[in-house]
Amino acid sequence: MTADVGAQMRKGVVEYCVLGLLSREPMYGWQLAEALSDAGLIASIGTLYPLLGRLRDNGWVSTFDLPSESGPVRKYYRLTDSGTAQLVRFRVQWMPFARVVTGLVGEERP
Amino acid sequence: MTDTDTDADRLRREFLGRLDAAMSDLPHGVATEIHDGIAEELGGLDAESTAARIAQLGDPRTIAREARAEVPVGAPIAHAPSEPAARPSAKAPLADSRGFAIAAALVLAFGGFVVPVVGWFVGAVMVATSSLWRRWEKALAILLPFATGALIAVITWIGSLIASASATGEPEHNPLIPSALDLWHSSILLVFILIPAIGGWLLWRLRRR
Numbered sequence: 001m002t003a004d005v006g007a008q009m010r011k012g013v014v015e016y017c018v019l020g021l022l023s024r025e026p027m028y029g030w031q032l033a034e035a036l037s038d039a040g041l042i043a044s045i046g047t048l049y050p051l052l053g054r055l056r057d058n059g060w061v062s063t064f065d066l067p068s069e070s071g072p073v074r075k076y077y078r079l080t081d082s083g084t085a086q087l088v089r090f091r092v093q094w095m096p097f098a099r100v101v102t103g104l105v106g107e108e109r110p
Numbered sequence: 111m112t113d114t115d116t117d118a119d120r121l122r123r124e125f126l127g128r129l130d131a132a133m134s135d136l137p138h139g140v141a142t143e144i145h146d147g148i149a150e151e152l153g154g155l156d157a158e159s160t161a162a163r164i165a166q167l168g169d170p171r172t173i174a175r176e177a178r179a180e181v182p183v184g185a186p187i188a189h190a191p192s193e194p195a196a197r198p199s200a201k202a203p204l205a206d207s208r209g210f211a212i213a214a215a216l217v218l219a220f221g222g223f224v225v226p227v228v229g230w231f232v233g234a235v236m237v238a239t240s241s242l243w244r245r246w247e248k249a250l251a252i253l254l255p256f257a258t259g260a261l262i263a264v265i266t267w268i269g270s271l272i273a274s275a276s277a278t279g280e281p282e283h284n285p286l287i288p289s290a291l292d293l294w295h296s297s298i299l300l301v302f303i304l305i306p307a308i309g310g311w312l313l314w315r316l317r318r319r
Contacts, residue, residue, distance in 0.1 A: 029147035044168055046176030049143040053181075067244045071154030075147070 014041045015051060016094075019079060019087040022061060026078035052077060060086050117157035119208055125152070125164050132174035140181050144173065153242075211242040211316055218251065219309020222301075230255075230305065237312065247315055251308045258304060262297045 014036065021027060021035055029048060036042040042051075055061040060083030065073045079087070126149060133141040148167065152160055167173065204210050214236030221229025234252045237243065243251075 028150070030151040042176075044173050044176045045148065046144060046173035046178075047180055049147055050140050050177055050180035053140060053143055068150075068154065071244075072150050072241060073244070074150050 010041050014047075015055060016087065016090045017041055018051065018055060019060060019083055019090070022077055022079040023084065023087055026064070026076040028066075028074040028076050032077065055083070058086075059083070118155055118160040121157060121160045121164060122149070122152045122155075125167070125170065129170040129173065132170040133177065136174060136177055137181060140177055144177060205239050205241045208242065208316065210236070211240040212313065214240050215309045215312040215316070218312065219306040222305060233309075242316060243312065247312070251312055254308060255301065255305055258300060259297065262300070 017036065017039070018032060021032060027035075029045070029052070032052075033042065033045045033048050036048065037044075042048055052061065055077075056063065059080055061077045062080050063075050063077055066076050068074045126145060129148065130141070130145060133144065136144075152163055155163065214233060216233075218230065218233030218237050221233040223229070225232075237251055238248055
């Protein structure tokens with residue numbers, strides 16, 4: 001239960017981080033995996049695709065195919081209107097939530 | 111160059127094979143998504159880039175373990191609701207295979223000579239199935255013979271109109287206007303040249319894929 005606090009937090013926000021990335025531009029799986037790995041939000045690509053499947057099942061993202069310059073067709077993910085609305089709801093709640101939590105737990109001084 | 115391509119294909123096949131084995135107990139939809147996502151990233155790379163990507167991906171068992179943690183086995187998957195856990199996408203590896211694509215191009219080029227008409231259609235279906243060509247390449251390869259046939263038909267029709275309009279009771283034809291028979295012969299020759307040429311072009315487009 002006390003395992004990895006970071007992992008629990010990441011699990012709670014990673015879906016919204018994907019929505020945030022896709023709000024800038026449509027992206028394909030590898031691009032998303034690199035962006036999320038670099039940010040330390042996922043450990044491997046194995047986490048990403050089940051997550052994308054959930055977002056698609058919720059109707060928050062949709063997919064389309066686009067040929068790549070190197071050959072095979074890539075599957076791109078883009079935000080739907082419903083996904084955009086969900087992201088807006090998250091943004092509205094996130095900052096007050098983060099402030100409240102910071103106020104309660106305090107800040108670690110460097 | 112061919113050696114490099116072959117090495118890339120082998121590395122890709124080996125990695126995807128290990129990944130499929132590691133994901134054998136995952137729900138079909140999840141395993142297929144992961145397999146296809148990685149396959150599309152590894153496709154079209156040379157051996158060096160493929161090896162680098164594979165190193166970046168890490169151990170297939172770790173990928174499968176991470177996915178398993180996200181979707182507990184037995185959990186309903188919306189886009190594959192009742193399918194049992196199975197090896198992902200039986201058709202994807204074949205459609206991705208370079209050997210299959212080469213066979214498809216050859217059947218398209220020469221299948222019609224072995225089994226007239228039907229052979230060509232089999233080749234066309236195989237070409238359409240392969241994922242190694244882009245959509246416009248497949249469309250061009252399949253539709254060009256029809257477009258050429260239509261063009262010949264139009265020329266024949268216009269030629270016959272001109273011939274009948276200029277006929278003034280003299281039985282001989284203007285040698286500058288192709289007769290239907292000339293065009294029929296040229297169209298057969300064209301098909302014999304055009305279709306194998308399309309097959310060759312498809313093979314050429316396969317390089318580095």
